Amino acid sequence: MGCCCPGCLLSPVPKPKEGDLIEIFIIGFQHWAVYVGCGYVVHMVPIGKVAGARISSVVSxxxxxxxxxxxxxxxxxxxxxxxxxxxxxxxxxxxxxxxIVQRAMEKVGKEVPYSLTQDNCEHFVNELRYGIPRSDQVQKAAQSMGISGVLVGFLFMVFAGTRSLSENH
Structure with missing residues (x-):
């Protein structure tokens, strides 16, 4: 589905095609979606937080x-x-x-597992396009953090465990 409007024809940004992965540059990270046509994308948004990728990905x-x-x-x-x-x-x-579009559309409205390190929006779109869930952001962060990443990960698990315990009581 191509667009024939003059603005699109003159745009320096390439027009997405169905099945393309869209990388959105948000301060400090990227949010990912898959283009399904007519200006629409399919993406995942963490549940229970403020709606919209710009905010929820940061606070979730x-x-x-x-x-x-x-x-x-x-x-x-x-x-x-x-x-x-x-x-x-x-x-x-x-x-x-x-x-790719069919697989994406089948998931719309469904609740899916989410994990910042194992099931994030980049894993999601790569699974849709290639059949392989992967996130370069997670790999790069782990490499750049090195040993300090181990400490951060430990503190993250302690915080998550403490939070989980407090919610159960």
Missing amino acids: PLAERAIVKMELLSKVAGMYEYRVNNKHDDKYEPLPPNM
Whole structure:
């Protein structure tokens, strides 16, 4: 589905195609979505927090569930820059665009597991496009943090455990 409006034809940003991965640059991290056509993307949003990727991804590191939403790319990206980034096409064969869109649409409205390190929005879109869940952000953060990452991870687990205990009493 191509757009023929003059503004789109003149835009320096390449127009996304169905099945493309969209990387949204938010301060300190990236949010990921898959383009499904007509200006819409499918993405995951942690449950129980403020709606919208711009806020919920920042304030929801301890969320355990997410909801899959279909929203306008312009709403999801808001004031942040974004780009088409099918960065693993050279490593993995992408599924056909119609299959990527179909797989994404089947998940809309469903609750899915969420974990900042194992089931985040980047894992989600890579699974849809390539059939392989992976997150380069997590890998890069782990590499750059080195030994201090072990300490941060330990403190994160202690905090999460303390939070879980306090919620059960």
